[in-house]
Amino acid sequence: MKKVTMADVAKQANVSKSTVSQFLNKRYDYMSDETKIRIEEAINKLGYKPNIIARSLKQKSTSTIGVIVANILHAFSTQVIRAIEDTCHEQDFHIIVCNADDDSEKEKRYIDMLRAKQVDGLIIFPTAENVDMYKSLVREEYPIVFMDRNVPELAIPSIMLDNEKAASLAVQHFIDQGYKRIGMITTSVRNVTTRIERINGFKNTLLKNGLTIQNEYIQSVEVNQIQMALKAMLSLEAPPQAILAGNDMALMEILKYIKENNMEIPSDLALIGIDDVSFASFYNPSLTTVAQPTFKMGAEAANVLLQKIRNQEGNENEEIKRFEPELIIRKSC
Amino acid sequence: MKKVTMADVAKQANVSKSTVSQFLNKRYDYMSDETKIRIEEAINKLGYKPNIIARSLKQKSTSTIGVIVANILHAFSTQVIRAIEDTCHEQDFHIIVCNADDDSEKEKRYIDMLRAKQVDGLIIFPTAENVDMYKSLVREEYPIVFMDRNVPELAIPSIMLDNEKAASLAVQHFIDQGYKRIGMITTSVRNVTTRIERINGFKNTLLKNGLTIQNEYIQSVEVNQIQMALKAMLSLEAPPQAILAGNDMALMEILKYIKENNMEIPSDLALIGIDDVSFASFYNPSLTTVAQPTFKMGAEAANVLLQKIRNQEGNENEEIKRFEPELIIRKSC
């Protein structure tokens, strides 16, 4: 079963390859109807399918973008990916998704791989440790946008949640419900903007309400350390009565701990999670969360990138776009 | 910033393109050390990155496979994808994932698109409605494997759960716990093997235990109809006391209904779900589930496909490979 190529179609239809190519690209300007029909028939008869690889090589464009997520295990990532995909689909772009697994070496390899595959642009949830590489992409004016996190001093547009506000909404709600000893647990010890900003929002909201910041109430550790960190926190003489989970993974670890220790929510411990997890509405009790507008954020990232890809001229607005979090009040606080 | 090509490297290193190509492909057999060094230096100096597109065109192979999932919303899909990706990664293959959204038209478009992109093979969670297309792929001896579902009479290897057993494990557990009025709810009204086999397993296990099959106790409907179907079932004079959820989406809808109607699990209704959902272990009460070996299944699918891609000769074993489900007993039954 030999592959049928444009040359075969041309021969079958008794025209040149050029004419077949024009036909396929719908440049009919000066093509006789008769020719069109002959080509169409030849294509159907032979079952011809164009080879996009060959076209891409010639056109130096693949109509494909790469998406590198820091960690696919976060529901946020998968939701954003869907939004990116939908938006690209509408504009006849394809996406290739890679999971860096929070590993900057993997991230670097994926960037190289995707560029070798000639993707037209990149959406990255940056691990933030490959600054030199990011810089060289900027220098080349390679189209790129950051999602979720940003890296200071880089002229790369970033699509981000208003993280301070997200933490602030949660803390303010705790306080409004009468809680004073409020803790926060989140994942990862690395230098990632999301974490830093959420912790800042947490602290600032406490201060604004005249409460003091207790460092033992704030833990950011690896996922598998979260239950221990919580245990330590709850073993303090004056343990927190309410906990903000910095993201979905942290929330799930906390819920496991609570369950294993037969604690009650919210009487033993009140809870709010950033990220509206799938089971929030039907958990017992239902979980108060801070939702991110994941769909809007993904769509925006795709639009900004596609825009950049089209106007090659160095774009102006390389700033951070912030999206609004939303507090969804349920029964866990 | 012009792209640097192999020709630039060759000129810089004072050798021919052929030699550079040999170097890159590690065919050093007869290459002098001096030449190697010169080429290496030229590559570093110019920051040369090979263009995989060009290579693919020449080699007629992209080292990329396509994965088309029926519905990305099932956790099963995302877990399988990860396993496929890991396995491919080890063997220097890349994957492009597409979500057919349970829409056979979309599936068809994605198959065309991926083939146009010259992927070397396809893993499909088939919607099962494009039989003609599947057949023509088989005729061309195009490498392909099915996941999760199969399509009768097609010489395509299929990686599947032992679905009858999955349902059977659950029903037997219900019965062993003393339940007699047992129902089943699952998604989708289409003709998909998974659904059919699970319902068969459900029925057969009832019969084997001397119970009768009540058709009103078995519902397979669209996701947004599940709560209504459950309501109808629970409004029967003799409503079921236990329900098997056919998959994760069904389970979540059932949990929503139970919560909204202030019912207790398992006293008002016992529950088992097929698919070990993320929150099963820490839900209140924890949920008894039937887990699929998603990682093994994904890895197997990738291995079978890569195997097929390598030995072009029409492979022998085009049969169905069944994987064992596992009952994880917790507190919902």
Add this chain to the structure above:
DNA sequence: CTGAAAGCGCTTACAG
């Protein structure tokens, strides 16, 4: 209105 020719960036069989 259509065709011949060059070229995208690689690989590879062959010559020397």
Add this chain to the structure above:
DNA sequence: CTGAAAGCGCTTACAG
């Protein structure tokens, strides 16, 4: 040990 040449399957500027 290395190079010249052909070719993968397209697109496109240009000629007629």
